[in-house]
Amino acid sequence: xxxxxxxxxxxxxxxxxxxxxxxxxxxxxxxxxxxxxxxxxxxxxxxxxxxxxxxxxxxxxxxxxxxxxxxxxxxxxxxxxxxxxxxxxxxxxxxxxxxxxxxxxxxxxxx
Numbered sequence: 001x002x003x004x005x006x007x008x009x010x011x012x013x014x015x016x017x018x019x020x021x022x023x024x025x026x027x028x029x030x031x032x033x034x035x036x037x038x039x040x041x042x043x044x045x046x047x048x049x050x051x052x053x054x055x056x057x058x059x060x061x062x063x064x065x066x067x068x069x070x071x072x073x074x075x076x077x078x079x080x081x082x083x084x085x086x087x088x089x090x091x092x093x094x095x096x097x098x099x100x101x102x103x104x105x106x107x108x109x110x111x
Contacts, residue, residue, distance in 0.1 A: 011045035016043075031071075031073070034077060
């Protein structure tokens with residue numbers, strides 16, 4: 001766990017405080033943006049630090065975005081559609097099997 005209220009190792013003038021940040025990844029075919037990500041943020045220079053468990057969830061969000069192949073994916077931290085224990089067919093239409101949904105999407109991408 002990252003300690004809050006410790007001196008910033010980059011600017012040496014601020015301290016790390018609980019806050020939020022925006023996480024962005026360029027996948028080449030599109031961009032994933034996750035807003036309101038919990039982090040420790042320097043109160044002077046704005047540098048942010050993300051906990052390991054938060055980073056693991058961000059990796060899951062990016063992995064799901066890769067499967068959907070969006071040009072732009074914007075997610076707000078804490079939204080109910082964040083990765084869960086459900087299958088990757090999470091956003092499939094009701095009644096459609098998750099595996100069939102993914103196969104259909106992949107076939108559309110290959111066109």
